[in-house]
Amino acid sequence: xxxxxxxxxxxxxxxxxxxxxxxxxxxxxxxxxxxxxxxxxxxxxxxxxxxxxxxxxxxxxxxxxxxxxxxxxxxxxxxxxxxxxxxxxxxxxxxxxxxxxxxxxxxxxxxxxxxxxxxxxxxxxxxxxxxxxxxxxxxxxxxxxxxxxxxxxxxxxxxxxxxxxxxxxxxxxxxxxxxxxxxxxxxxxxxxxxxxxxxxxxxxxxxxxxxxxxxxxxxxxxxxxxxxxxxxxxxxxxxxxxxxxxxxxxxxxxxxxxxxxxxxxxxxxxxxxxxxxxxxxxxxxxxxxxxxxxxxxxxxxxxxxxxxxxxxxxxxxxxxxxxxxxxxxxxxxxxxxxxxxxxxxxxxxxxxxxxxxxxxxxxxxxxxxxxxxxxxxxxxxxxxxxxxxxxxxxxxxxxxxxxxxxxxxxxxxxxxxxxxxxxxxxxxxxxxxxxxxxxxxxxxxxxxxxxxxxxxxxxxxxxxxxxxxxxxxxxxxxxxxxxxxxxxxxxxxxxxxxxxxxxxxxxxxxxxxxxxxxxxxxxxxxxxxxxxxxxxxxxxxxxxxxxxxxxxxxxxxxxxxxxxxxxxxxxxxxxxxxxxxxxxxxxxxxxxxxxxxxxxxxxxxxxxxxxxxxxxxxxxxxxxxxxxxxxxxxxxxxxxxxxxxxxxx
Numbered sequence: 048x049x050x051x052x053x054x055x056x057x058x059x060x061x062x063x064x065x066x067x068x069x070x071x072x073x074x075x076x077x078x079x080x081x082x083x084x085x086x087x088x089x090x091x092x093x094x095x096x097x098x099x100x101x102x103x104x105x106x107x108x109x110x111x112x113x114x115x116x117x118x119x120x121x122x123x124x125x126x127x128x129x130x131x132x133x134x135x136x137x138x139x140x141x142x143x144x145x146x147x148x149x150x151x152x153x154x155x156x157x158x159x160x161x162x163x164x165x166x167x168x169x170x171x172x173x174x175x176x177x178x179x180x181x182x183x184x185x186x187x188x189x190x191x192x193x194x195x196x197x198x199x200x201x202x203x204x205x206x207x208x209x210x211x212x213x214x215x216x217x218x219x220x221x222x223x224x225x226x227x228x229x230x231x232x233x234x235x236x237x238x239x240x241x242x243x244x245x246x247x248x249x250x251x252x253x254x255x256x257x258x259x260x261x262x263x264x265x266x267x268x269x270x271x272x273x274x275x276x277x278x279x280x281x282x283x284x285x286x287x288x289x290x291x292x293x294x295x296x297x298x299x300x301x302x303x304x305x306x307x308x309x310x311x312x313x314x315x316x317x318x319x320x321x322x323x324x325x326x327x328x329x330x331x332x333x334x335x336x337x338x339x340x341x342x343x344x345x346x347x348x349x350x351x352x353x354x355x356x357x358x359x360x361x362x363x364x365x366x367x368x369x370x371x372x373x374x375x376x377x378x379x380x381x382x383x384x385x386x387x388x389x390x391x392x393x394x395x396x397x398x399x400x401x402x403x404x405x406x407x408x409x410x411x412x413x414x415x416x417x418x419x420x421x422x423x424x425x426x427x428x429x430x431x432x433x434x435x436x437x438x439x440x441x442x443x444x445x446x447x448x449x450x451x452x453x454x455x456x457x458x459x460x461x462x463x464x465x466x467x468x469x470x471x472x473x474x475x476x477x478x479x480x481x482x483x484x485x486x487x488x489x490x491x492x493x494x495x496x497x498x499x500x501x502x503x504x505x506x507x508x509x510x511x512x513x514x515x516x517x518x519x520x521x522x523x524x525x526x527x528x529x530x531x532x533x534x535x536x537x538x539x540x541x542x543x544x545x546x547x548x549x550x551x552x553x554x555x556x557x558x559x560x561x562x563x564x565x566x567x568x569x570x571x572x573x574x575x576x577x578x579x580x581x582x583x584x585x586x587x588x589x590x591x592x593x594x595x596x597x598x599x600x601x602x603x604x605x606x607x608x609x610x611x612x613x614x615x616x617x618x619x620x621x622x623x624x625x626x627x628x629x630x631x632x633x634x635x636x637x638x639x640x641x642x643x644x645x646x647x648x649x650x651x652x653x654x655x656x657x658x659x660x661x662x663x664x665x666x667x668x669x670x671x672x673x674x675x676x677x678x679x680x681x682x683x684x685x686x687x688x689x690x691x692x693x694x695x696x
Contacts, residue, residue: 059101066096066105073112084117094126097144098135107143114150120182123151123189130193142203145289151186152296165580165638180301187300197297197309203290205318208283208326280326284349287326291356298363307370311405316364316373319357320407323416327357351429358433361417365440367648369397373405374441375412379453386449395447414441415457422462426470435463435480442487445651451492460488460495464502468511478515479522486529491536491654493548500552509553520570521584527567528590530558532653535597565610568594572611572624577634585638588631589649596655596663604666605675612681622686629678632664 073080083089090113096106114121123129136144180188190196294315297306310316319327329350365371372380380398387394407413421434438459442450454460463485466472472481489495503509516523534555537545549555557563571591575584598607608625615624639646640661650657669677679687 059099062096062099062102063105066102066109070105070109070112073109080112081116084113087121090114090117090121091125091127094129094132097140098132100140103140104143107147111146111150114147120186121151122182123186129189133190133193133196138199138203138206139286141199142286142290145200145286145293148186148190148293149289149296152183152190152293152300154181154183163581164578165582165585165634166578168582169638184301187297187302191297191302191305197294197306198313200290200294201310201313201315201318204287204294204315205322206283207322208279280329281349283326284353288349288353288356291353291360295356295360295363298360307364307368310364311370311373311402314405316413317405317407320409320411320413320416323413327353328416328420354430355433358417358430358437361413361437362433362440365437365443367444367651369400371441372398372401374407374414376407376409377403379412379415380406383449383453386452390448390452392448395449398449414438418454418457418459422458426466426472431466431477432474432480435477435484439480439484439487442484443652444648446487446490446654448492451488451490451495454488455492455495455498460485460498461502463488464499464512467515468503468508471511471515475519475522478519482516482523482526486526489526489533490529491533493537493542493545496533496548496552496555499554500548503553506553512554513557520567520574521587524567524571524587524590527558528586528593528653530554531564531590531594531597534558535600536654561610564594565607565614568607569611569614569624572628572631575631576627577630580631580634588635591628592635592660592663593653593655595667596659599663599666599676608676608678608681622682622688625678625682626686626688629668629682632668632678635664636661636668 069083073083090110093106093110093113097103126132133141133144294306294310297303298310300306361374365374372383375383380401380403383398384394411419417434417437421431421438424431424434438454442454463481467478467481467485472478489499503512516526520527537549537555568591571587571594575587580588595604595607598604611624611628612621615621639649646657646660649655649660666674666676667678670679671677672680674680
């Protein structure tokens with residue numbers, strides 16, 4: 048009789064051999080992976096094999112490959128004893144398990160991509176409401192019900208390299224991968240990094256190249272207690288990538304507030320702040336890990352991917368949530384209070400409610416660190432878009448003068464204008480993110496417009512700026528909206544400082560001209576149609592509405608509609624614009640009147656009550672041709688085409 052321990056060991060070895068055969072069969076034989084993916088019971092069974100450390104890595108790799116081709120998402124609540132399974136993982140296993148979780152908690156077709164039409168997204172949402180929660184939502188809820196799950200993720204995300212898994216266990220994992228993978232591309236790179244750094248530092252550890260005949264694939268080493276620092280760092284980066292992705296998805300899910308509360312409590316933000324310089328935004332070493340055929344600036348580089356995932360997490364964390372002030376330290380929070388006091392305005396309630404024990408420590412908070420690297424970023428950097436998005440998310444929601452001044456004092460406006468005007472940025476994505484950020488930074492802020500005029504101090508500079516705005520209104524329309532709203536507020540204020548800005552600022556003078564507003568209005572309506580509306584370009588429709596709402600306030604709505612009619616006729620296409628606008632407004636009613644979040648965002652960002660938005664749309668859609676504010680009054684009968692069905696073409 049064999050001892051039970053020997054039997055278990057032999058079973059584990061047999062399981063490893065079976066998994067190895069199965070994996071290689073999937074790699075070498077077309078269609079095997081898809082057939083396995085169709086067997087849901089088998090996939091669920093594979094999860095149970097992860098209870099053994101000896102088979103964990105092979106099992107996780109096979110599951111990841113199978114889920115990658117599975118048509119229907121697996122439900123984690125069907126995995127036997129899921130809570131016990133995950134709770135018994137060590138930190139290294141949990142980090143690797145996040146690779147599987149990334150597939151199981153992300154919607155297979157989220158509809159959140161900017162390229163998805165709103166018609167398709169609305170249809171999908173109606174379908175989802177009738178079907179109940181999606182598999183991804185069920186899986187997110189299942190994970191959040193596991194005691195200590197989010198806390199462990201936060202610890203993984205914020206642990207320092209010195210606190211990570213020891214050399215012996217890391218070498219064991221490398222051995223597992225070495226014997227498991229036929230195409231050891233990543234490991235090959237790791238080995239090369241290790242050899243380079245070992246030779247440079249005269250360290251005692253030397254790895255053989257893949258394919259060498261070294262027994263068990265273990266590295267030659269005279270002292271296995273040493274490991275090159277660059278390999279330790281890359282090991283930790285690969286783990287943090289997966290963990291940050293999972294946290295980011297959970298932050299955007301249905302349980303957002305619950306996740307927000309937990310990651311604040313477990314000090315994710317101050318932990319990331321402490322890692323910022325040494326790991327997240329560390330300087331590249333000469334031997335930084337890159338894959339074959341790539342370079343250090345390639346988006347495939349783990350260093351690059353970690354930075355982007357980090358910025359996406361910050362964006363999700365800050366967006367329309369009062370916990371955004373955890374990105375600051377105590378001194379910076381005091382600075383916000385001082386700004387409000389000096390301006391003689393009430394202090395932001397969320398600042399007062401911020402738990403000071405959960406904010407960043409050290410000399411600088413995470414937001415300030417981000418601003419510092421943002422200003423140093425090369426013109427061609429792929430990070431510019433994500434950095435601008437992350438900072439903009441801090442400003443979104445109800446406009447805060449103190450938040451704006453905090454960023455203005457750190458030179459953010461001048462940096463943005465330098466990128467738009469002096470470097471003449473060509474990337475549409477970066478331009479859009481910079482225009483959006485500039486709009487949030489300047490909205491209703493007299494000091495910001497003064498700074499703008501000081502920087503854009505010549506007609507030549509101003510013309511370059513206008514050229515960038517007019518090159519694509521889809522990208523710049525949020526700035527146009529913010530300047531238009533600011534102009535309206537400034538014109539209704541009695542203040543010497545405001546009067547001075549109104550008389551001197553080129554941008555405000557330009558936007559105040561009716562021909563300029565009509566030009567923007569005509570183009571904004573003309574570049575969108577119901578069938579092509581996406582999350583990216585629907586802002587054009589809302590910006591056109593803002594222009595008309597402000598005209599209505601001044602009792603000039605009929606004038607603007609009459610001018611649009613004249614512009615139609617001048618283009619020799621009577622009715623084409625106003626018919627399109629009528630259809631767009633009908634869709635607007637369907638889209639926004641059933642989505643509380645979107646309506647709240649419109650109200651907070653414009654400081655115009657949502658009831659006024661709805662009233663203006665209803666007035667424009669009034670079927671009475673005698674109404675001077677109804678669109679149909681300006682469409683001649685032969686060209687009337689306002690009753691189209693909203694179907695995906």
